[in-house]
Amino acid sequence: MSTNIIQHNFKISREDHNRLNGHKSFVVWFTGLSGSGKSTIANNVEQKLFAKRIHTFSLDGDNIRRGLNADLGFSRKNREENLRRIAEVAKLSIESGKLVIASFISPLRKDREFLKKIIGEDDFVEIFINTPLRVCEERDVKGLYKKARAGEIKNFTGISAPYENPVNPNIEIKTEEESIKAATDRIIIYLTNKLETKNQ
Ligand SMILES: Nc1ncnc2c1ncn2[C@@H]1O[C@H](COP(=O)(O)OS(=O)(=O)O)[C@@H](OP(=O)(O)O)[C@H]1O
């Protein structure tokens, strides 16, 4: 633990960044099984927001698990630390005025509660990409389910590690019933409303 850390208050605040950008900043968090559709929908949402001149920043496994969290695997402890660090990065990014789009399996309720605490409830939008395991496994976008079934990957979410559905997400997308476009449009309506009405 670091001691004797005295906070420096910078002259340019989050509110200043928000004013300059012309919009508020918060975190949009996508949770769901591997292959559920988190990255696909998050990417579509980001493109739409970008076209509306919203300053976005995407965090996902590719830019986090290969870099900052390259030392972490998929044990419970490592996932918890993975998500804690991501939440801290997301918090810094909202201070810099960004609308952060985070896509992580984030399988456990208690870890997601912890994230919410770090980021702040008011700055956290939870989107549950609800796709049944059967469908994710049929899609098997990266061939990982096949490997997990063959025992080649340990602690694989949905197969040999748990996924706990969110209890009360801000938005739930059932990808078996809702197209990518319809899901994207519904999320954009919600976010546009929050961008306009959220108190600073
Ligand atoms: N054991 C195991 N379980 C689940 N997923 C695995 C595993 N090993 C590797 N992968 C790949 O890593 C991606 C998930 O990383 P996350 O950082 O989102 O996971 S977590 O939130 O810490 O649980 C996940 O990416 P997505 O498919 O995009 O979800 C997988 O491709």
Ligand SMILES: Nc1ncnc2c1ncn2[C@@H]1O[C@H](COP(=O)(O)OP(=O)(O)O)[C@@H](O)[C@H]1O
């Ligand atoms: N309604 C839908 N919403 C999201 N993805 C869908 C949908 N229908 C089919 N898919 C497909 O499912 C796959 C989801 O993969 P991906 O977005 O990488 O998932 P994740 O990021 O959750 O691992 C993509 O190939 C996507 O085209």
